[in-house]
Amino acid sequence: xxxxxxxxxxxxFMLDYHDAYLPFLDRINALEERKAYATTTILFLTKMxxxxxxxxxxxxxxxxxxxxxxxVLTPPKDxxxxxxxxxxxxxxxxxxxxxxxxxxHWLRIHACxxxxxxxxxRQLSVMHPIFKLLHPHMRYTLKTNAIARQTLINAEGTIETxxxxxxxxxxxxxxxxxxxxxxxxxxxxxxxxxRGLAVPDATQPHGIRLLIEDYPYAADGLLIWxxxxxxxxxxxxxxxxxxxxxxxxNELQSWYREFINLGHPDHKNASWWPKLDIPEDxxxxxxTVIWLVSAQHAxxxxxxxxxGGYVPIRPPLMRKLIPKEEDPEYSDFVMDPQRYFLSSLxxxxxxxxxxxxxxxxxAHSPDEEYIGQTKDLxxxxxEPEIIDAFNQFSMEMKSIEMEIKRRxxxxxxxxxxxxxxxxxxxxxxxxxxxxxxxxxxxxxxx
Numbered sequence: 001x002x003x004x005x006x007x008x009x010x011x012x013f014m015l016d017y018h019d020a021y022l023p024f025l026d027r028i029n030a031l032e033e034r035k036a037y038a039t040t041t042i043l044f045l046t047k048m049x050x051x052x053x054x055x056x057x058x059x060x061x062x063x064x065x066x067x068x069x070x071x072v073l074t075p076p077k078d079x080x081x082x083x084x085x086x087x088x089x090x091x092x093x094x095x096x097x098x099x100x101x102x103x104x105h106w107l108r109i110h111a112c113x114x115x116x117x118x119x120x121x122r123q124l125s126v127m128h129p130i131f132k133l134l135h136p137h138m139r140y141t142l143k144t145n146a147i148a149r150q151t152l153i154n155a156e157g158t159i160e161t162x163x164x165x166x167x168x169x170x171x172x173x174x175x176x177x178x179x180x181x182x183x184x185x186x187x188x189x190x191x192x193x194x195r196g197l198a199v200p201d202a203t204q205p206h207g208i209r210l211l212i213e214d215y216p217y218a219a220d221g222l223l224i225w226x227x228x229x230x231x232x233x234x235x236x237x238x239x240x241x242x243x244x245x246x247x248x249x250n251e252l253q254s255w256y257r258e259f260i261n262l263g264h265p266d267h268k269n270a271s272w273w274p275k276l277d278i279p280e281d282x283x284x285x286x287x288t289v290i291w292l293v294s295a296q297h298a299x300x301x302x303x304x305x306x307x308g309g310y311v312p313i314r315p316p317l318m319r320k321l322i323p324k325e326e327d328p329e330y331s332d333f334v335m336d337p338q339r340y341f342l343s344s345l346x347x348x349x350x351x352x353x354x355x356x357x358x359x360x361x362x363a364h365s366p367d368e369e370y371i372g373q374t375k376d377l378x379x380x381x382x383e384p385e386i387i388d389a390f391n392q393f394s395m396e397m398k399s400i401e402m403e404i405k406r407r408x409x410x411x412x413x414x415x416x417x418x419x420x421x422x423x424x425x426x427x428x429x430x431x432x433x434x435x436x437x438x439x440x441x442x443x444x445x446x
Contacts, residue, residue, distance in 0.1 A: 006044065010211045013051060013196070015041040017095040018059055020103075020176065022068055024168050025061050033319045035344075036164045038068065039092045048414050049214040056088040058322065071322070083337035087322045087344060090315055097308065097316040098164045102173040103180075105300040106153065109444060110145050111173070112181065113293055115263020117141055123255035129239045130252060132379050133232075133286065136369060137293050139443040162346075162354045164317045177266075184272045187288040188225040188296070192218055216416045216424035217299060220404050224295045224371070224427060224440070227396045229287040234389040236283045243278040252276070256285075294371050295427060298440040303426045305362035306437035311351040312342075320344040361446055362435040371429050371440045372397030397429040404428050 006012045021038035028036050037058035043051040059068040076082035117138045124131040152158050165172045185194050189208045192198035201209035206222045240246050256276045261268045275281050308314045323330040333340040372394040380386040408416050408423035416424040431439025
């Protein structure tokens with residue numbers, strides 16, 4: 001297949017961390033026992049629906065901000081290239097672990113949702129219908145973030161010591177906030193489209209068509225997203241019959257203004273902020289918020305240990321660059337490539353500490369409240385339409401759980417069923433306590 005044909009048939013996908021890492025590499029690589037590239041990986045979508053990496057580009061800065069020094073690795077043909085490929089993949093995973101933690105997890109969920117929670121408490125009465133809807137989705141989040149500032153994202157804290165950017169972790173996160181974060185792109189379908197994994201399609205149940213059909217996160221996530229949106233639309237339309245009801249609600253408008261102007265002052269003049277003029281605007285915004293603090297956070301947080309706990313497969317940092325033939329270390333690499341590979345990974349102490357931290361972070365507390373398990377509906381006594389909507393939502397979560405289990409047993413779905421393939425359980429709504437690799441809490445509790 002030619003490259004042009006692969007592009008036209010949507011067979012090529014790119015995992016691109018080049019622009020995120022390159023501005024920081026001189027500083028990162030000057031740190032003790034930290035070495036990183038800005039990686040770009042090309043993956044091919046096979047006939048079985050699985051992704052096969054076909055090229056890894058490793059870039060380093062050259063001193064000219066407009067250029068970089070690039071090295072390309074392709075799948076191995078002999079023993080030497082096998083170990084070079086293994087090292088290349090480890091550097092990609094190190095890049096990925098940093099972006100996962102610092103951008104998708106800390107920034108998009110914990111940091112960017114905190115101003116909304118503060119605005120909700122400051123601007124909405126506890127009797128306001130939107131406060132009552134959001135209340136279970138704000139549980140423990142401010143406390144969790146306060147603890148994170150003390151022990152995780154602080155200077156020389158766990159995040160800095162365990163991830164590639166080191167002391168530059170928060171600068172890395174801030175750069176992504178400045179250049180990349182947009183609230184209007186945080187809704188699930190919009191995010192999939194933005195990242196090139198779906199295209200708009202009005203004929204599809206969720207309004208989009210996935211370009212990778214067997215994409216467990218997207219396929220399961222769309223079920224939960226649609227169910228949340230259905231509940232929120234029923235709720236909003238019950239209290240806001242027309243656009244005037246939205247625009248004339250002073251508490252609601254003050255809430256949204258504070259979220260933008262005080263919560264995100266660096267972006268307050270951006271043109272991309274969604275309007276809040278009609279009931280559908282409010283439905284869209286609330287669906288996005290509830291999705292982010294429940295299902296999106298669950299995927300990012302509770303899968304950390306199941307998918308990243310074995311450090312050699314997904315190292316959060318690397319300590320050596322890949323040797324070139326002219327490098328003094330190249331002979332050491334050729335003599336004992338396995339030893340060189342292991343010495344490039346985090347030390348045994350670093351790996352053990354990282355495993356312990358993400359095992360704790362991936363665990364559900366005994367008093368966790370899961371999506372669809374609304375225990376107290378007394379706030380809506382006398383409003384049977386709302387109580388019915390919550391009960392329907394609860395039944396839909398149970399149905400989604402059964403559907404996910406069915407998918408995980410379908411041998412045609414190679415990305416979630418088969419030998420050495422983890423069943424995709426991160427979006428199964430319920431869970432027991434502990435690090436189970438499943439369960440969608442109502443709020444950001446860890």
